[in-house]
Amino acid sequence: MLALRIFLRVIEQTLQAHCPGADHTDKANLHIGAVAFIHRFGSSLNEHVHFHVCAVDGVFEEVAGDGVDVAPGWDEAAQVAPDIDVDQRVSW
Numbered sequence: 001m002l003a004l005r006i007f008l009r010v011i012e013q014t015l016q017a018h019c020p021g022a023d024h025t026d027k028a029n030l031h032i033g034a035v036a037f038i039h040r041f042g043s044s045l046n047e048h049v050h051f052h053v054c055a056v057d058g059v060f061e062e063v064a065g066d067g068v069d070v071a072p073g074w075d076e077a078a079q080v081a082p083d084i085d086v087d088q089r090v091s092w
Contacts, residue, residue, distance in 0.1 A: 007053070008032070008055075011053075012032045015030075015055075015058065019058055029061055030059040030062075031062060032059055033055065034055040034056065037051070039052055
C-alpha cells in the first residue's frame with residue numbers, strides 16, 4: 001500500500017536525520033529495521049484497515065560486502081549496558 005510506504009519512508013528520513021552520529025554518514029547507506037503488516041478488520045470483524053508497525057529506534061549503516069553495522073553514536077548504549085555487543089555485524 002502506498003500509505004504504508006510513505007509512512008515507513010518518513011520514519012526512515014526522520015531517523016536518518018536525528019540518529020546520533022549519523023550526520024557524518026552518507027544517507028544512502030543508512031537503513032532502518034522495521035516489520036509491518038496490514039490489519040484489515042476491527043475487533044467486531046468490521047472492515048477497519050490499519051497498520052501494525054514495529055521499527056527499530058536507530059539506523060544501520062551498510063558496509064560494502066560485509067553486511068550492515070550499527071550507525072555511529074551507539075557507544076552511549078555500550079556505557080549503559082556494557083555486556084551488550086553493539087559492534088556486532090549483521091549479515092543480510
